[in-house]
Every structure is written in C-alpha cells, then in structure tokens.
Amino acid sequence: MYKEICGKYAPTKDNLIYILHEIQDTHPQHYISEEAVQVISDYLKIPSNHIYGVLTFYSMYSTKPRGKNIIRLCESPPCYIKGSDNILRKLKNALNIKVGETTQDGLFTLELAACLGVCGNAPVMMINDDVYGDLTEEKVDEIITKIRGGK
Amino acid sequence: MAKTVNVWIDGVHLEVPDSMTIIEAADKQGINIPRLCYHPDLPPTANCGVCVVEITGNPVPKRACCTPVAEGMKITTNTNKLRAYRKTLVEMILSNHEVVCPTCAANNKCELQSLANNLGVDPDALPSILQKKKVDDSSFSIIRDVNKCIACGRCVTVCNEVQTVYALTFSDRGIDAHIDTAFGLGMANSPCVNCGQCTVYCPTGALREKSEIDAVWEAILDPDKHVIVQEAPAIRVSLAEEFGMELGTVTAKKMYAALRKIGFDSIMDTNFTADLTIMEEGTECVAKLKSGSKRPLITSCSPGWIKFMETYYPDLADCVSTAKSPMSMFGALSKTYYAQEQKIDPAKIVSVAIMPCTAKKFEARRPELKDSGFQDTDYVLTTREFIRMIKEAGIDFKHVKEEEADAGMSFYTGAGTIFGATGGVMEAAIRSAYTLVTGQELEAIDIQAVRGLEGVKEATIPVPGFGDLKVAVAHGLSNARIVMDKIREGLATKGESPWHFVEIMACPGGCVGGGGQPYGNNMAMRARRGQGLYQEDKNLPIRKSHHNPEVKRIYERFIGEPNSPLAHKLLHTHYFKRSVSNGQVVEEVTHKHH
Ligand code: SF4
Ligand code: SF4
Ligand code: SF4
Ligand code: FES
Numbered sequence: 001m002y003k004e005i006c007g008k009y010a011p012t013k014d015n016l017i018y019i020l021h022e023i024q025d026t027h028p029q030h031y032i033s034e035e036a037v038q039v040i041s042d043y044l045k046i047p048s049n050h051i052y053g054v055l056t057f058y059s060m061y062s063t064k065p066r067g068k069n070i071i072r073l074c075e076s077p078p079c080y081i082k083g084s085d086n087i088l089r090k091l092k093n094a095l096n097i098k099v100g101e102t103t104q105d106g107l108f109t110l111e112l113a114a115c116l117g118v119c120g121n122a123p124v125m126m127i128n129d130d131v132y133g134d135l136t137e138e139k140v141d142e143i144i145t146k147i148r149g150g151k
Numbered sequence: 152m153a154k155t156v157n158v159w160i161d162g163v164h165l166e167v168p169d170s171m172t173i174i175e176a177a178d179k180q181g182i183n184i185p186r187l188c189y190h191p192d193l194p195p196t197a198n199c200g201v202c203v204v205e206i207t208g209n210p211v212p213k214r215a216c217c218t219p220v221a222e223g224m225k226i227t228t229n230t231n232k233l234r235a236y237r238k239t240l241v242e243m244i245l246s247n248h249e250v251v252c253p254t255c256a257a258n259n260k261c262e263l264q265s266l267a268n269n270l271g272v273d274p275d276a277l278p279s280i281l282q283k284k285k286v287d288d289s290s291f292s293i294i295r296d297v298n299k300c301i302a303c304g305r306c307v308t309v310c311n312e313v314q315t316v317y318a319l320t321f322s323d324r325g326i327d328a329h330i331d332t333a334f335g336l337g338m339a340n341s342p343c344v345n346c347g348q349c350t351v352y353c354p355t356g357a358l359r360e361k362s363e364i365d366a367v368w369e370a371i372l373d374p375d376k377h378v379i380v381q382e383a384p385a386i387r388v389s390l391a392e393e394f395g396m397e398l399g400t401v402t403a404k405k406m407y408a409a410l411r412k413i414g415f416d417s418i419m420d421t422n423f424t425a426d427l428t429i430m431e432e433g434t435e436c437v438a439k440l441k442s443g444s445k446r447p448l449i450t451s452c453s454p455g456w457i458k459f460m461e462t463y464y465p466d467l468a469d470c471v472s473t474a475k476s477p478m479s480m481f482g483a484l485s486k487t488y489y490a491q492e493q494k495i496d497p498a499k500i501v502s503v504a505i506m507p508c509t510a511k512k513f514e515a516r517r518p519e520l521k522d523s524g525f526q527d528t529d530y531v532l533t534t535r536e537f538i539r540m541i542k543e544a545g546i547d548f549k550h551v552k553e554e555e556a557d558a559g560m561s562f563y564t565g566a567g568t569i570f571g572a573t574g575g576v577m578e579a580a581i582r583s584a585y586t587l588v589t590g591q592e593l594e595a596i597d598i599q600a601v602r603g604l605e606g607v608k609e610a611t612i613p614v615p616g617f618g619d620l621k622v623a624v625a626h627g628l629s630n631a632r633i634v635m636d637k638i639r640e641g642l643a644t645k646g647e648s649p650w651h652f653v654e655i656m657a658c659p660g661g662c663v664g665g666g667g668q669p670y671g672n673n674m675a676m677r678a679r680r681g682q683g684l685y686q687e688d689k690n691l692p693i694r695k696s697h698h699n700p701e702v703k704r705i706y707e708r709f710i711g712e713p714n715s716p717l718a719h720k721l722l723h724t725h726y727f728k729r730s731v732s733n734g735q736v737v738e739e740v741t742h743k744h745h
Contacts, residue, residue: 056331057323
C-alpha cells in the first residue's frame with residue numbers, strides 16, 4: 001500500500017511532504033508508521049532519521065496511531081475568552097483521555113489546534129473535516145454521543 | 152589565492168582569508184571568544200548564541216561562529232552587554248539541565264561547565280524547569296542522557312555528515328526540540344554503529360560510553376577469577392595528555408605498571424594480536440592476489456566499520472577479510488592458548504580489553520564471537536574508563552615506575568603499534584605481505600603515502616613477481632562510503648575493483664581518534680597521538696609482524712600456520728546483513744570456514 005502511494009510521485013526529495021500527507025490521510029488510523037517511513041526512505045533514498053525529523057517538526061503529522069475521529073479544539077485567545085478551557089475539561093472527562101491521547105476503542109483522538117479561522121463561532125473544534133462552533137458542555141455531550149452511536 | 156581582508160578584533164589588526172568566520176580569525180590570533188556549540192572540526196550549527204560579538208556599525212550583535220569576516224570589520228568580543236547576554240544564555244541552559252557535575256562523566260572536561268565557570272554563572276540563578284526524561288541506555292556502547300543535552304547539534308552533524316550513519320536527528324521543534332533516534336526507538340534499534348564520535352564531540356556529559364568499570368573491579372577483587380588484560384595500540388599514546396605529560400608521549404611501560412597496581416593478574420598487549428592479524432590477513436590477501444580475484448580485500452579490525460558495512464554494503468561483505476579484530480583474536484586465545492600454556496581453567500579467566508573505542512563493547516557482545524567455548528571477550532573499557540580507574544586507584548601515573556608486560560601474548564613489533572593510526576594496518580600488512588609474495592624483505596618500510604590525515608589515501612607498491620599492488624586507505628565513514636561506492640561501481644561496470652587491498656577505519660584519524668578517547672580532543676590532537684605511534688615504531692628493534700618471536704611461537708606451539716583450520720576456528724569470523732532502519736540482523740551473508 002505504501003509502495004503504491006509512493007509510486008504516484010516522482011522519486012525526488014521535494015515530494016516527501018506530499019507522500020507523507022497522502023499516507024497519513026489514507027491510513028485508517030491517520031498516522032505515519034515506522035514501516036511507512038522505511039518504505040519512503042527506500043523510495044526517496046532519504047535516511048529514516050531525516051524523515052522522522054521532518055515528521056516531528058510539523059505538527060500536522062502524527063507518528064502514533066490516532067482514532068477514527070480526530071478532535072482538534074482551538075486553543076487560540078478568542079476561543080479561550082469564550083471558555084474553550086471548560087470545553088477542553090469536558091472533552092477530557094467525556095472521553096477519559098488527555099490531550100494527544102486516543103480512546104481505548106480507537107474512536108477518538110483529542111488534539112489542540114491553533115486558530116481554525118472561525119473565531120465568530122468561538123469556541124470551536126473540528127472533528128475530522130467538520131467544524132463545530134458555539135460549543136457548550138451540553139453540545140459536546142450531544143456530539144460525542146451521536147458519533148458513538150453511529151460508529 | 153584566496154583574497155585576504157583586514158579586520159580588527161578587540162583592536163588587534165589581523166589580515167585573514169575572506170573565507171574565514173570571525174571565530175576562526177579570532178582563534179588564529181589566540182583571542183578566545185566564548186562559545187558552546189561551535190567546534191573547529193565541524194561546520195557551525197550556530198545553535199547556542201554564546202559566541203555573540205559586536206561589529207561596529209551593526210545595531211545587533213552577531214554570532215562569531217557563522218559570520219564571515221569582511222574588509223574593515225571592527226569587532227569587539229568583550230563588553231558589559233555581551234557578558235550579561237552570554238551569562239543569561241548559560242543561566243537559561245542550566246535551568247533546563249540536570250546539574251550534577253561531581254558525578255558526571257564529563258566533569259572537568261565539560262565545555263558547559265567550564266563556560267559557566269568562566270562567566271561566573273550561578274547554576275541556581277534561575278529556577279529549574281527541567282522535566283526529567285528517560286535516559287537511553289538501550290545500546291551496549293553508548294548512553295544518551297537527554298537531561299544533560301544542550302541541543303547544540305554537534306552529535307547530529309557528526310553522525311549524519313562526518314559518519315553518514317544517520318542514527319541521530321533533531322526531533323520536534325521549539326521548546327520541545329531534542330535529539331533522538333527515529334521514532335524514539337533508542338540507539339540499539341537505530342543504524343548507530345557505536346563509533347562513539349558523537350560522545351567525543353558532545354560538549355557535555357549527555358553522550359558517554361556505557362561503563363563497565365564496576366564489573367571489572369568486581370572481577371579483579373574476586374580471588375576465584377584470573378583477570379587478563381589487553382590494551383589497544385592507541386591507548387599507550389592517549390594517557391599522557393590526561394596526566395600532565397606531553398600529548399602523544401608513548402607510555403606503554405607506565406601503562407603496564409598502572410594495570411599491575413590496579414590488580415590485573417596478567418598484563419598482555421593487543422599489539423601482539425595486531426601482529427598476529429597481519430599474519431592471518433596478510434596470508435588471506437596473498438591467497439586472494441594469487442587467485443587473480445578481481446574483488447578487493449578490505450580490512451576488518453574496526454567494529455564501527457564492520458557494522459556500517461553490514462548495514463550499508465552487505466553486498467560487498469565477501470570482500471571483507473574474515474580475520475577477527477586483534478581484540479577478538481586476543482579474547483579467543485586468552486581462553487584457549489593462554490589457558491593451556493598457564494594451566495588455568497578457562498572458565499575462571501576474565502578477559503578484559505582496554506580500547507580507544509566504544510564500538511568494541513558491541514563487538515565483544517556479538518553472539519558469534521565465542522569460539523573459545525566462552526564469550527571470547529568479557530569486558531571492554533574505553534580509554535576514558537581506564538583513566539578513571541587509574542584515578543580511582545590513586546595512581547600517580549606521571550611518576551609511576553615503568554614496568555614490563557607479562558610474557559606470552561605481549562611482545563610486539565612496530566607494525567603492530569601503528570595499527571592505531573589511519574593507514575597503519577595497511578603499512579603493517581604491506582611490510583609482511585611483500586615477504587609472503589616475494590620471499591624477500593621489503594627495505595623501504597616507511598610507507599608515507601598511506602600516512603597522514605587525508606580522508607582517502609591511495610598508493611601503488613611494485614611487488615616483484617606480482618606487479619603493481621594498488622591500495623587505498625579511508626578513515627571516517629563518509630570517506631569509507633567514497634571508497635566503497637567506487638569498489639561497487641568498479642565491480643558493476645568493469646568487473647574489477649580499483650584497488651587490491653583497502654584499509655577502512657570508522658573513526659577520523661583511526662583508533663587514535665576513537666570514540667572512547669579522552670574528551671575534548673580534535674583532529675590536531677589525533678594527529679599528535681598518531682605521530683607518537685610512528686615514533687614508537689621507528690624506535691622498536693623489530694618492525695615487521697612476521698619477525699615477532701611470540702607470534703612465531705604461537706604458530707609453532709598452537710595454531711600451526713596462518714589460515715590453518717584452528718586459525719579459522721579461533722581467529723576468523725563471518726558477517727551479516729543488517730536493516731538500514733533499525734540495525735538488526737536480517738540474515739547471515741558470509742559463512743565461517745570449517
Ligand atoms: S554535563 Fe557538564 S554541566 Fe552538566 S552535569 Fe555534567 S559536567 Fe556538569
Ligand atoms: S555512536 Fe556513531 S553512529 Fe552511533 S549515534 Fe554516535 S556518531 Fe552516530
Ligand atoms: S547530545 Fe551532546 S552533542 Fe548532541 S546535541 Fe546534546 S549536547 Fe550537543
Ligand atoms: S558557538 Fe556560535 S552560536 Fe554557538
């Protein structure tokens with residue numbers, strides 16, 4: 001699978017970022033594994049440690065398996081003023097995980113994000129590609145329950 | 152000709168090449184600009200900011216290590232503002248540092264410690280923000296303690312650019328930035344070849360060897376154990392500098408005396424098995440030459456190089472000599488030949504090696520190296536650990552009375568001693584291989600073309616009855632790559648290697664520049680130690696391995712002849728292919744002779 005993705009791009013070093021993106025996006029657990037790095041390393045002839053350096057430099061990549069639903073709560077000042085810290089506490093309690101962790105059932109990963117660009121609806125979070133604004137603790141409960149039910 | 156420019160540093164006028172940085176110009180003049188991440192052997196990483204200087208006309212201070220000189224530049228290195236700035240930087244570094252100098256491996260050699268000292272920094276000036284992280288002790292050779300890391304990046308430069316091993320990298324960014332192996336799997340699960348160059352260049356105690364001192368003391372003090380010790384060629388020229396003697400002085404006999412005082416039962420010398428290696432490898436080389444093989448013979452004594460070859464050039468493993476390293480030959484013989492001659496139960500023998508090398512710790516634990524029926528080598532101490540033991544035992548090394556080694560496996564020739572410098576194995580091998588091929592003695596035995604610190608050296612030696620013997624020597628693994636790539640290419644395109652015989656050592660300068668050598672050394676110091684070895688070679692009565700009387704004796708009484716079945720059993724080995732991503736064995740690629 002990783003080889004196929006690599007094969008779509010010319011084996012030049014500037015394609016590293018694109019390959020990493022596609023591998024992460026198409027992985028059911030949204031991350032880049034050691035095995036993937038090894039395949040990319042062979043394909044692009046870049047040592048694994050360099051790829052790992054790039055991976056960890058950019059916050060958008062993950063080297064650990066993540067949940068099916070990646071929750072990214074905005075931690076920028078506008079959201080904070082509108083109570084994002086309460087939302088964060090709520091999320092942690094509801095999911096029983098800390099920031100950066102994934103629930104046991106593999107359903108949720110909790111992350112923080114810089115401004116998501118919808119400050120008008122602060123506090124805001126994204127779950128995968130969907131934006132949820134004007135969050136309250138009740139709303140968080142609803143959203144989580146709904147996703148859990150729908151699996 | 153490079154252009155020169157006029158600069159003034161603290162009012163002193165200098166005329167220097169325009170390719171220089173400010174710090175290089177200052178160093179040339181003996182003006183010491185405080186620095187932390189800069190090292191003269193390495194390209195600047197410019198990470199720490201300590202080297203700031205003021206340049207007239209420039210509103211902001213500049214980093215001297217990465218700012219080139221320019222015509223008319225007026226530089227001030229010492230102002231109240233600069234001093235305060237540097238002090239704050241060091242205070243900040245120390246606030247995120249596990250400050251435990253008295254027990255630290257780098258104590259008194261630590262560049263952070265001496266900088267803090269020089270600047271009069273109070274280590275408690277700022278409250279500690281250190282979040283203790285796990286020490287990486289996965290490797291047999293190297294300990295990586297992030298809590299003492301100042302993120303200068305020297306190890307990353309050395310590992311990636313000088314050694315091209317690609318084990319270490321910067322991970323994460325901002326305040327989370329730190330040095331790591333890929334996926335944080337630890338040194339033992341990385342391509343690290345254990346060369347230890349990162350430990351030598353690390354300015355602090357964050358990278359060091361995994362110490363075996365305690366285990367060795369325990370063996371020495373155990374009345375049931377017979378502890379035999381060998382010392383590599385480079386050790387005898389690397390002790391003087393630590394005990395107030397001139398750098399590079401040969402102290403073999405003081406070294407023996409110190410070992411006896413420490414309490415080793417039998418004091419032998421790796422130089423003896425270096426001579427033996429020449430007999431085995433030389434014989435192998437001559438057989439290969441006579442067979443008309445188009446593949447080269449490559450030396451095998453450097454364990455960092457061997458693991459590198461297994462990782463990056465396993466397709467050429469059959470070109471590498473099957474001879475074990477002098478250390479491992481000694482280990483196998485200590486529990487067979489020596490045990491037999493001395494009538495000692497080999498189970499009671501503890502074989503200790505003192506090596507300038509961290510990779511030897513890994514080599515000693517290779518599962519295949521137990522041909523004596525036991526692990527051939529039990530413990531490996533680096534030069535730094537040996538120095539610590541000398542100090543722990545309270546020995547006044549400078550004034551200790553010289554003594555001889557014990558007889559049996561300690562006699563050595565000049566050829567054995569130059570093993571410790573780049574080109575030395577090649578030179579020693581040529582001195583004997585010549586005789587093996589022609590039956591005559593080589594007269595001009597100082598082979599200057601393979602000496603010195605040039606990265607890749609080549610020479611052509613006319614050998615009557617054979618023709619031109621073409622040889623190459625590389626030290627430092629980025630240079631090894633140059634040579635190996637040419638061999639690979641030659642074999643692929645012309646079916647022929649450009650050289651018959653190739654010497655490779657993992658460390659820049661050879662063993663005198665090994666990863667277990669005293670901290671705070673640089674290429675210039677490595678050269679001085681190497682010169683010490685060539686001086687000793689010149690002064691020794693016998694300078695060719697095949698004239699070593701103890702070597703002759705061991706063939707007569709025990710091994711038979713070079714490359715005999717017993718020699719193959721005890722003195723030769725085989726190699727593996729390793730994974731580029733984690734260094735683990737994938738498969739055996741050459742096999743042991745039976
Ligand atoms: S690394 Fe240097 S400053 Fe840190 S504890 Fe060791 S000697 Fe002290
Ligand atoms: S010991 Fe050598 S190979 Fe290993 S991390 Fe250090 S420099 Fe790299
Ligand atoms: S481990 Fe040593 S050499 Fe490497 S970055 Fe840290 S302090 Fe510098
Ligand atoms: S010595 Fe120049 S930035 Fe560190």
